[in-house]
Amino acid sequence: MGKLSDVISNNHHENVEELKELLRIPSISSLSEHKEDIQKAASWIAGKLKNIGMEHVKIVQTNGHPIIYADWLHQENAPTVLVYGHYDVQPVDPVHLWETPPFEPTIRDEKIFARGATDDKGQTFLHIKAVETLLKVEGKLPVNVKFCIEGEEEIGSPHLPQFLSENKEKLSCDVVVISDSDMWDRGIPAITYSLRGLCALEFSLKTAKSDLHSGMFGGGVQNANHLLVQLLSTLHDANGKVNVDHFYDDVVDLTEFEKEQIKALGFNEEKLKQSLGLTELTGGENNFPYPEKISSRPTLEINGLWGGFQGEGTKTVIPNEAHAKITCRLVHNQNPEKIQQSIKKHLEEHAPKGCTLKVTLGDTGNPFLTPIDSPMIQKAAEAYQNIYGKAPVYKREGGSIPIVSDFNQSLNAPVVLMGFGLPDENLHAPNEHFNLENFDKGILTICSFLELVQK
Incomplete structure (x- = not known):
């Protein structure tokens, strides 16, 4: 050369x-x-x-x-x-x-x-x-x-x-x-x-035909924000694992050689926490080391949620609509469209009573x-x-x-x-x-x- x-x-x-x-x-x-x-x-x-x-x-x-x-x-x-x-x-x-x-x-x-x-x-x-x-x-x-x-x-x-x-x-x-x-x-x-690949979804919950006065109706009607939080809480278990049927069906475990390669790269947890201004690194599946979680495991993240009054001060209403955005990072062998359908089915099966659910499928990438x-x-x-x-x-x-x-x-x-x-x-x-x-x-x-x- x-x-x-x-x-x-x-x-x-x-x-x-x-x-x-x-x-x-x-x-x-x-x-x-x-x-x-x-x-x-x-x-x-x-x-x-x-x-x-x-x-x-x-x-x-x-x-x-x-x-x-x-x-x-x-x-x-x-x-x-x-x-x-x-x-x-x-x-x-x-x-x-x-x-x-x-x-x-x-x-x-x-x-x-x-x-x-x-x-x-x-x-x-x-x-x-x-x-x-x-x-x-x-x-x-x-x-x-x-x-x-x-x-x-x-x-x-x-x-x-x-x-x-x-x-x-x-x-x-x-x-x-x-x-x-x-x-x-x-x-x-x-x-x-x-x-990693990806897929995205957005969904909304609707209850009454309009926002309601919290004094006149509070305690008696469904609050869309409460229902949204309730539904989102079903997506993960206590250890951070995605709680959606068939989500992990096609995930292929790392080989021992791959795990050794990850270890050989070196990882300084304290340095990362300091650089990010965090006290803990506890996101995702708790039974996997951090370097594996961010590169070799699939995720389901709540990227945005909104509903009710967003302005300055207080407005005593019970919101009739609430919304959330979700994206997933997917690993080798997972099919983005299949994952989307699994999440959609989970949301439909776990939607609380008293609301109408609408799910919109977003972008995908293999x-x-x-x-x-x-x-x-x-x-x-x-x-x-x-x-x-x-x-x-x-x-x-x-x-x-x-x-x-x-x-x-x-x-x-x-x-x-x-x-x-x-x-x-x-x-x-x-x-x-x-x-x-x-x-x-x-x-x-x-x-x-x-x-x-x-x-």
């Missing part, structure tokens, strides 16, 4: 300046006033892919924001790697908390500060630079490479599943590589091999898992070892990226999450940044991975 390393190092300043160009584009997918900026970012990515030697570069317009496709397919009988990333970013509010403007990339303390620096423009850019460097030095790539870069990840990728379904042959590959995650710590790479012993996972681990001098840790992520499962299922290919961000880089928050110590190393690691996939 010596020659590749030299070229990457020599081009460091130029590469960072190019990244700044992309970061200056305010491609906020959730705000309609940035629609032209989304198109500008898509054009920038497409132009860069053409310039580095990728072929069949196309900006695919959808009913939302565009998807960029490109490929280089000149290695006969060699594996094909599909790179996925996204060029859209989160809104920047609250702007006053940014030390420098979010779309004026600034380097401080060997970090580049800008919205999208780590999520996900910076990390996607590493793959573009890896391919460019290999083509520049070797005149070819060790494997076939395809790019699929979208502009709607931050709003749930509503149009990408259809694109995957309609373009299975064009996107066919032996592995999907995504850099939209983080390392374990500075100098300690990590491979995220599992993501969980994802690539086995640690997957050959592609192991090649990624070897690439990290080659460049960082340390074997990566393997971790399950408590969050959800539903599109990862869509790639896995639509293309029937393993997905490898090779992150180069750090956990404290403020993604989705003010002062988002990317540590430049992982910029050149990230490019070189991707080069190493592409060469290892060939073998």
